[in-house]
Amino acid sequence: MNEKKIAIMGLGYVGLPLAVKLSSNFEVKGFDISNKRITDLKKGVDETLEVTSSQLKNALKKKLQITNNLNDISDCNIFIATVPTPIDKNNNPDFKPLLDVCKKISKFLKKGDIVVFESTVYPGATEEICAKELEKNKNLLKSGVDFFLGYSPERVNPGDKKRTIDKINKVISGQNKKVELVLYEIYSKLTTGEIFLAKNIKVAEASKVIENAQRDINIAFINEVAKICSNLNISIYDVLDASNTKWNFLPFLPGLVGGHCIGVDPYYLSHKAKMLKVNPEVILSGRRTNDNMPKFIFKQIQKRLKNKAKILFLGITFKEDVPDLRNSKAIELLNYFKNSKFNISINDPFIANNSHIKYNDLMVKSFDAIILTVPHTFYKTKFSHIKQLLKKDGILFDIKGIFRNKTIEKYWSL
Numbered sequence: 001m002n003e004k005k006i007a008i009m010g011l012g013y014v015g016l017p018l019a020v021k022l023s024s025n026f027e028v029k030g031f032d033i034s035n036k037r038i039t040d041l042k043k044g045v046d047e048t049l050e051v052t053s054s055q056l057k058n059a060l061k062k063k064l065q066i067t068n069n070l071n072d073i074s075d076c077n078i079f080i081a082t083v084p085t086p087i088d089k090n091n092n093p094d095f096k097p098l099l100d101v102c103k104k105i106s107k108f109l110k111k112g113d114i115v116v117f118e119s120t121v122y123p124g125a126t127e128e129i130c131a132k133e134l135e136k137n138k139n140l141l142k143s144g145v146d147f148f149l150g151y152s153p154e155r156v157n158p159g160d161k162k163r164t165i166d167k168i169n170k171v172i173s174g175q176n177k178k179v180e181l182v183l184y185e186i187y188s189k190l191t192t193g194e195i196f197l198a199k200n201i202k203v204a205e206a207s208k209v210i211e212n213a214q215r216d217i218n219i220a221f222i223n224e225v226a227k228i229c230s231n232l233n234i235s236i237y238d239v240l241d242a243s244n245t246k247w248n249f250l251p252f253l254p255g256l257v258g259g260h261c262i263g264v265d266p267y268y269l270s271h272k273a274k275m276l277k278v279n280p281e282v283i284l285s286g287r288r289t290n291d292n293m294p295k296f297i298f299k300q301i302q303k304r305l306k307n308k309a310k311i312l313f314l315g316i317t318f319k320e321d322v323p324d325l326r327n328s329k330a331i332e333l334l335n336y337f338k339n340s341k342f343n344i345s346i347n348d349p350f351i352a353n354n355s356h357i358k359y360n361d362l363m364v365k366s367f368d369a370i371i372l373t374v375p376h377t378f379y380k381t382k383f384s385h386i387k388q389l390l391k392k393d394g395i396l397f398d399i400k401g402i403f404r405n406k407t408i409e410k411y412w413s414l
């Protein structure tokens with residue numbers, strides 16, 4: 001395979017930066033089913049804010065083509081799937097986007113082609129689920145014989161401008177040595193970080209899903225400790241400050257675990273565990289603890305406020321410095337308040353919404369309470385101003401405790 005023509009299937013948080021970066025070295029076709037996304041990207045607009053307009057426009061002038069016409073990928077010989085892997089309402093893996101993308105790719109599969117998956121799945125999914133769908137191609141090509149599979153989990157951290165995909169270590173895996181070599185060649189052009197060759201595809205799949213499950217469980221433990229501290233009338237941050245002085249104490253913080261990775265991927269792992277008759281007790285208990293946090297925080301805040309209190313919510317995205325609202329626990333918390341007798345205003349610099357109040361329009365001394373739910377960098381520099389927005393007896397609920405060392409009369413944090 002001398003000339004590599006790469007199709008990136010799904011141009012979201014993962015697919016777009018990958019397509020842009022790989023197009024510095026390879027001919028890349030970026031495909032997405034969302035017409036809006038394609039129209040925006042062709043104009044140089046990335047709503048996810050992961051790629052700047054000039055990076056996108058430069059790539060489009062060179063080796064990147066953005067398309068929603070499936071025929072445009074027909075001459076590609078490497079297909080990289082970066083579609084969502086959500087869960088359904090019963091917290092079971094929803095493979096619809098992945099199966100759909102396999103169906104699309106299978107139409108164009110030729111002998112020797114490579115299909116790589118970057119979407120997070122459970123160990124075994126690439127070879128057990130995706131391969132079957134890909135093998136339904138009209139030429140009846142067989143995986144591992146006629147075309148080949150690879151898996152390279154994505155670790156990008158949206159909103160993080162330091163650990164970008166061109167710097168972080170990348171795990172790769174392939175069905176045979178040849179695929180491993182091709183993936184090494186491609187991904188070593190993507191990142192200056194280390195390329196780690198996993199033993200096989202299942203190992204690479206497992207490595208990704210346990211990274212996120214481990215994070216979820218660690219945060220769940222600290223969230224449970226936060227509840228204990230709250231009943232002890234001590235601050236978890238004071239406790240963590242002390243514990244962190246030990247060499248092997250892990251520095252996790254309490255908080256809301258939302259989004260479509262940490263709050264979702266453990267369910268992929270637990271699903272596979274159940275298929276294997278292993279009871280995923282720890283994994284699911286961590287999920288339960290983290291999923292209960294919005295309710296716990298609501299109760300803590302509610303008991304400190306009077307009915308009809310005027311409350312300002314700062315931040316509603318699923319985490320800091322991203323415009324992503326998917327599975328946002330800040331919104332879940334907000335909904336508890338909306339269903340109660342409070343008077344709510346919302347501000348989030350990342351979300352354009354006519355019913356939200358613009359930061360510059362916020363009036364001083366107008367709120368009984370401010371709930372700093374998502375401490376975007378924007379808010380971190382505005383402590384004095386945020387304080388002025390409170391009425392005389394107003395209270396700041398600083399969920400992540402970022403202002404805990406500042407002077408303010410009425411203050412609560414986890």
Ligand SMILES: NC(=O)c1ccc[n+]([C@@H]2O[C@H](COP(=O)([O-])OP(=O)(O)OC[C@H]3O[C@@H](n4cnc5c(N)ncnc54)[C@H](O)[C@@H]3O)[C@@H](O)[C@H]2O)c1
Pocket residue numbers: 009010011012013014015031032033034037082083084085097098100101104118119120121154155156157158260261
């Ligand atoms: N966002 C992250 O932080 C992150 C990090 C690591 C791994 N991941 C994993 O990467 C995968 C993609 O996540 P994401 O955040 O980029 O999702 P996303 O929702 O931002 O983007 C997915 C894109 O795929 C498109 N799409 C959906 N179905 C399609 C189909 N059948 N054919 C072509 N395009 C299709 C959507 O229109 C969307 O633009 C998921 O498995 C996720 O768990 C995400």
